[in-house]
Amino acid sequence: MNALANRYGEGFMPSSSPSPTFGHGQPLPDCLPQGYYPPSQSQAVSALTPHLYRPVCECHAIYGAGYGAGLANIFGKVSFAVSGNFRIRGNNGRSMPLSLHIRFAGARLSGKSEAHLRFNAPVVEAMKGWKKRWLFDNVLPPTLLRKMRAGSVLSMLSMPEGRGHLAGALSRSFQDLSDLYDSNMPSFDRADDHEQLAGHALESALLVVCVNVQDDAHRKWLDSFGQDAMASGYLFRLLMMECDELAIEGAGAQQPEFALLDYDDRIIELITSGRVKLESMPANKLPVIDVAPEAEQILRQAKGHFCSMSGKALSSRDVIVFSARLCANARRIAGCMHVFERYDGPVSADTMARAVMIAEYFGACWLATVFPSKPLPAGVQRGQHLLDKLCTWVLQSRVSPLSWREADIVALAPNFGWSKAEMREAMTWMCCAGFAQVLPRNEGGRRVIKFELNPNFAPPQLKHQTDMPIRL
Template sequence: MMTPPAYPMGGGFMPSPNFGPLSQPMGHLPAGYLAPSLQQAVSALTPGLYRAASECRVIRGSSYGAVLANVLGKVSFAVSSNFRIRGHNGRSMPLSLHIRFAGARLSGKTEAHDRFNAPIIEAMKGWRKRWLFDNVLPPTLLRKIRAGSVLIMLSMSEGRDHLDGPLSRSFQDLSDLYDSTLPPFDRADDDDEDLVEHAPDSAIFVTCVNVQDDKNREWLNKHGQSAIGSGYVFRLLMMESDELAIEGAGEQQPEFALRDYDHRIVELVASGLMKLKSMPVNKLPELKVEPAAEHVLRQAQERFKFMASVSAMLPERDTTVFAVRLVANARRIAGCMHVFEGYDGPVSVDTVTRAVTIAEFFGERWLATVFPPKPVPPHVLRGQRLLNYLYARALQAGLHAPSCRKADIEALAPNFGWAKAEMVEAITWICEQGFAQVVPRIENGRRVIKFELLPNSPGFMPSHQGYPPRLI
């Protein structure tokens, strides 16, 4: 459910107050929770960006995923040379984003990449330092940065070779550059005293890489564990989508919002280059965040932790890392939209709420890509099916905590097409999950083994108290 536009002249939609961090208790997801959809994430863009993204979709035909990833990446490059943003700990952080869009063939990756890159290429023509890279080797990239290329974008419309190259797995260097910090010198650089003496302390490094989804899965299979262990992949906004492009209107429809986007990007790049001539990257002006917006980010972090623990069953340490990094990206996205729109003052609750919606969408896609659901074991499926059957019968009979003889439950095995041993496995799983218990009782002076559904198990919790068991 979406509310009317937050700005009367805008095109972006303000996320509903019932769909966001303000309405839910910390540490809990609402009953029936669903992460934001791709369309909701696009609609959460601030008005100028929303109109440009929508027009690119209509005219160029690119998929929504390609449009969202590429517009955020290019805007991040334009704004990150103008401002930094205050982090939760009071220290400033760059507005640079690291984005990877893994799309299907014919998803419109190239069209979105080229269109949103066009004004940046035009605005950077007067910049003498190398700034645009594709499948570059790490030593070359670092040498260029240390020689003064402090504003850099790694941008590819089809980065298939990049995922085969060493830079894609240079996790420590990428983590340092994500924080605008230059990696330390290695022994190969020690002999160049002039380079060591004059190397900058910080640099802006934005990545917006488009790849095909099969190549991204291959990369994760090979390097996923190393990327997780290094911590870099938690910093990466990654989206995998099977959405295809549509037939756009092309020249039959003139560009209006995209021309406004071009004009604003050229302005931002020009002002950013002027600032970089007079100050280092780590001394750029700092955006502040409204106290109420900080509260939104704190609540979002709790929700992101729970999302990771439920959907990917991550250990507590990894859920915390996932949530902290995703909130940091939400903060950066909010800063990017704030600067692009030319808003005054600190970053507002409205902008942060929009950014949280976008980051939450990326987070759900990230979890599904990095930690894809594993096949459910057959005995678990049988246990869920049996529990669903028993739970439905209890509700129909109006029973709070029904019980029956265990032997009677085992006798139902043929009705499910199971062997008796498979029914016993299902009963055992239900008890292991805490939904029921098998206990001896005395009935009419005789000892019997009873199977009892527990009244306080998740299966009998009202839906507003949290997730009921996943019954099928």
């Protein structure tokens, strides 16, 4: 049985020291600069404020949802709840909404549906009685805009499995989605639409996007529309996370809910107050949360850091766009946590530091999914496999030198399922990479060609082995 989630635990600011792990089972992508290590998934989850950290842990322990799915889905629902209550002050003095646009791409059995359904349950309960359509799935863009102009001032585009959404036109309506990200209603496409609404159409509305999709559909969408989405600017606004973690079985009814029930109560409270506010004022006139000067300083420092982390993958102009949009999302994440935790006054430096770490993790995921690592050439893969195999043989034998006859290594090709040419290609890669070298040696008065591992690159256990022969 799984260990119980800590009922009284809380999120904490993890160490900022480099982490060798990025996401669950994800190696560091090639698009990140050398020597840079983004926050790991566990660091991003640990950076959550207490009343968000504990529900994510309980959802994992009880329902088995992966931490990545929990992190993405809880922010989607919290953003929906808080965006109807407040806006947040931007760096230019103007306010911006607290709505987030999030896409989580997970493998099969990653807990996408479990996280979506559990975190969405109090939202559905709190929105009962709302006269206008608020929850949208795979709708066409004209339908969504018509509903929002007619009074759907608080809306959410959310689904547990969004394969149909990625195949639909709404996922490609980049200009409309960019306008709605800023809570602005797009302009009318047809003149008769304006005449039918007779000037009563909403000028501002809130749309939160929290879509769970399969990783293969997400990859196909990026291959087909990623360039257009980036050129339009919307892709930079979209928080994306792609990970291959698997859900666990979960404790189920054996473990009672505590933090999740507190989450439910807070979500219902926020949505109830937000509905009252939105009935009396436009979405762009909601009260504004200020940001403390110390928090603004953290964001300014983060902006330069975001530029450096994306410099290898993006052009100099796109680096600036990436950094600015990620800072804006960090500001919104900080505002969401600030409101959900009932903090008073402006957003503090501590809350902003947590938001920056979470945004940096999302930003690294964004870079990794938009610029995926290219698969290694077959010759390189064979060379790495041969190197690992030779080191394993040496460690198991305990009496090995670091050299063999070249002909003996080539003769092993059928054992690997390779041809002799492929074996020689693997040996050539090892030599070119500096892991080995081919040298003529004299043995018993005879000249032989030896294949030798470079002791400077060999594991420490191999550097002091005796020069005795090995039977391969």
